[in-house]
Amino acid sequence: MKISVSTIESFESRQYELQFGLRELGSDPGVKLDGAARLNLEVAQMTEGHFMVRGVLRAPCRYECSRCIESFPAEVEIPIAAVFVPEGDFAQITGGSTQDDDAAFWPYAQSQLDLGPMVHEYLALSAPMQPLCSVGCRGLCPHCGANLNEATCSCAGDRVEPRLAPLRKLLPRR
Numbered sequence: 323m324k325i326s327v328s329t330i331e332s333f334e335s336r337q338y339e340l341q342f343g344l345r346e347l348g349s350d351p352g353v354k355l356d357g358a359a360r361l362n363l364e365v366a367q368m369t370e371g372h373f374m375v376r377g378v379l380r381a382p383c384r385y386e387c388s389r390c391i392e393s394f395p396a397e398v399e400i401p402i403a404a405v406f407v408p409e410g411d412f413a414q415i416t417g418g419s420t421q422d423d424d425a426a427f428w429p430y431a432q433s434q435l436d437l438g439p440m441v442h443e444y445l446a447l448s449a450p451m452q453p454l455c456s457v458g459c460r461g462l463c464p465h466c467g468a469n470l471n472e473a474t475c476s477c478a479g480d481r482v483e484p485r486l487a488p489l490r491k492l493l494p495r496r
């Protein structure tokens with residue numbers, strides 16, 4: 323996932339389109355890539371040796387629903403904005419941290435921008451904390467574990483939250 327920038331002059335920019343999968347990126351449990359991702363980038367040299375990288379990452383991902391635990395596909399589209407600075411200047415410019423208010427900083431060496439770690443981080447950060455296969459997902463029956471999106475279980479007529487069950491005795495009988 324490296325691109326050579328040795329031929330980009332100061333204040334010049336170039337377009338790139340890259341395709342990659344988990345094989346190029348290296349597998350990681352935090353990255354739920356499921357197929358070929360596309361990265362469209364504009365790379366511009368600003369002040370000497372600093373490369374502004376902007377574009378869009380489109381990636382087919384696969385998540386596990388936090389309610390019904392089914393896996394489901396999701397196409398994610400992530401805006402990219404980063405600045406690559408020479409390795410030697412990196413600590414001085416960023417104080418060692420890759421995060422800034424406006425853009426993320428990444429080090430590079432030998433006129434090659436290694437996009438792998440950056441893409442990795444964008445994908446990991448874009449993964450939802452509580453993925454949902456659909457907003458209306460009905461989840462699993464707390465009693466028998468049936469997937470309520472696919473079936474109604476026999477507990478369905480008596481769906482009372484377990485912690486409220488004792489209160490039920492206080493209700494008048496029908």
Ligand SMILES: [Zn+2]
Nearest residue numbers: 387390455459
């Ligand atoms: Zn679900």
Ligand SMILES: [Zn+2]
Nearest residue numbers: 463466475477
């Ligand atoms: Zn049930």
